[in-house]
Amino acid sequence: MGGAGMNTDSWSDLLADLLPGLALSLQLTAAMLAMGLPLGLLMAVGLSQKRKYVSVPTLALVEIGRGIPALVLLYMIYFGLPQAGMSLDAFLSAAVGLAISFASYTSEVFRAGLAAVPHGQREAGHALGLPRTVIFLRVLLPQALKIIVPPLLGWAIIYFQATSLAFALAVPELMSRAYVLATTNFQYLNMLALAAGLYAAISIPLSLLSEHMNRRGSRTATS
């Protein structure tokens, strides 16, 4: 493909140039998940509270997090927070912005998973005199995880791809690196296709895995 008549570097050279970008994309994904997963769980707990003064503000937060484009969240944190006297570097801004967006979407996954655990399990925990946190962490959460993990993996894949938005903050992740290199060697299509291939090489197997788990999950659920 492409590059006809052009003096092209070999594909392996181009690929080697892109790999540091991929490494940074994966680091960004890890940082995003490290913040986003606990936050999503926290939001889910907030959503399922009977006390309105907890559940309603949480719901508002979730709706805002889902209603604003992730890119706008990134800009808001990177360009906006300095005015509030807080300044995060580009990488951290991207990680925090994506984590908020990720948590808002996955809070519903966590909530539905927790709600699917039979009520008797919580009662059994209380009957045994277990503390609430122990009931939550050792009884409810492990059972909910079976339902939660496949859709969560789906969201993680989407947000791995969304790390490419950090390009807009000039974080030198995979997308930025492909573009910056392309502006020097003018092989736009080759560089971008290679980056696309790297994203796909990670996303597609994982999304097939998620679908597989989903199918297996729904089969055991019905049998």
Next chain:
Amino acid sequence: MTGILASFSAIIAGLGTTLLLAVGGFVLGAVIALPLAWARVSSFPALRFLAGGYIEIVRGIPPIVWLFVLYFGLTQFNLQLTSLGAAVLGLGVISSGYIAEIYRAGLSSVPGGQREAAQALSLPLTSSFVHVTAPQALVAVIPLAVAYFIGLLKDSAVASVIGAQDITAMALALSKRSLDGLTVFAIAGAVYLIISFPVAMFGRWLGQKAASRWAVRV
């Protein structure tokens, strides 16, 4: 206060482009998705495999990369799309993959007995699809499609990165002039939230209308 109003009117100038991106991308995707969904449920394994592969690839590559491939990548073939054209095309390609799966979900929500009954009544395939399968599938498709459109409305923000003058682009430009990024982007975020709201309402109304028109339990 006047500052906020001025910012608001500056940002709202990008609303038309945002709507054009989302509607254009959605319509293009909804059309491309038709043959795609058909291939996805075809009885030919090769067609199913090709359509499945297309859908996986479309969804396996970030939107921003698609837009860059179309906007910058095609220049390698001396093909220069406008930023708006590349963005609508890119969003259309991406949404085709998702909407095809929505169509498929709608089709599989129709019980197999319905198609069998149509066959047993010697209905021609096209009548069976148009009068039996499609109206029932539509009831399942509408809420999913509306939810996807609202998602696309927000995803269209990436078009600003290749120069489309949408809400996000207006906010970014304004933030560089006004030095109050927080307010500017909060307003932009609010605009996205506000425009999603009537779409969601319309979607709920349309879904209920379809469900009652076709009296299918949903």
Next chain:
Amino acid sequence: MNVAMQQSTSPPTAAAESRYAAEAQNVTVEFHGHKAVDNVSLGIAKGEVCAIIGPSGSGKSTLLRTFNHLQEPTSGQILINGRPTVPGSRKPKPADLMQLRRTVGMCFQSFNLFPHLTALENIMLAQTKALGRSKDEARERGRHLLERVGLEAKANARPSQCSGGQQQRIAIARALALDPEIMLFDEPTSALDPELGAEVLAVMRELADSGMTMLVVTHEMNFAEDVAEHLVFMADGVIVEQGDPSSVLRSPQQERTQKFLRAVNGR
């Protein structure tokens, strides 16, 4: 009853062509190597009501569904009025299938009415789209058929607004609208409680009295005894026993039949 006795003893001949409205010849249906129907031959005379009984998994529904090719036989053939449904080649053409299904109507266990259409629209759809009748003609015919099954008041009701028994009667009217020569019934009352089942059976009885050729897979032993002229007991994909309903039901010859009837009668 003579018909049944002869059928079981003598192989189908050219002379049989005129006698059988529908006939299965050496029909086998395989699913993943398992023979759901195993080399079954069965003839239904013109105007005859033939009931098939048997335990679940006996292949009775699968056999029934081969008669209108909703289930493609793995081998063997179906004859309607003495003519094979698939002339020559193995794979039926869509046009052949459409022609076949106009001649052979069918009712399902779960009714399969179109939920988005009214009762009358359900009955009109195939008339206009498959037979090419005008809307007025189809509506006229639809109203007449609804009257016949006692549901003229439900013409504009959706299936969800009708009881199960009413839905099945609408489904019968829908199938009759194509003026079939043969009607297939796949456990038409199994999804209904006895009271609603009875109103469906009454319609079927009336249909039988009018001379319709019917093949009925059923669990209703009373219906089989009273209405059917020919009773078939199937198990494990084969016909174990067949003949006059009263004699099969009251003095079954085969041990497998006896065992089944004991279980059904709760003794």
